[in-house]
Amino acid sequence: MPIYEYECAKCGKTMDVLQKISDPPMTQCQFCGGAVRKVMSQTTFHLKGGGWYVTDYGGNKAPASPASSSGGSGDSSSD
Secondary structure, three states: OOEEEEEEOOOOOEEEEEOOOOOOOOOEOOOOOOEEEEEOOOOOOOOOOOOOHHHHOOOOOOOOOHHHHOOOOOOOOOO
């Protein structure tokens, strides 16, 4: 279940509420009874490791081809 963050317009307190997606949003503060609104908070989800855009496609480095890095690939044009 996701955790939603709400802020009270009356007392200014913030609260984290564990709710189902199908549950209706909170409308009243649990401390003072004032109106609350959902707050967009920063996520703790991070993409780490290889295979993500930032590490694989974000830079300007050219892809390394196996034929150019091997040196003598079998072409004998210098007879």
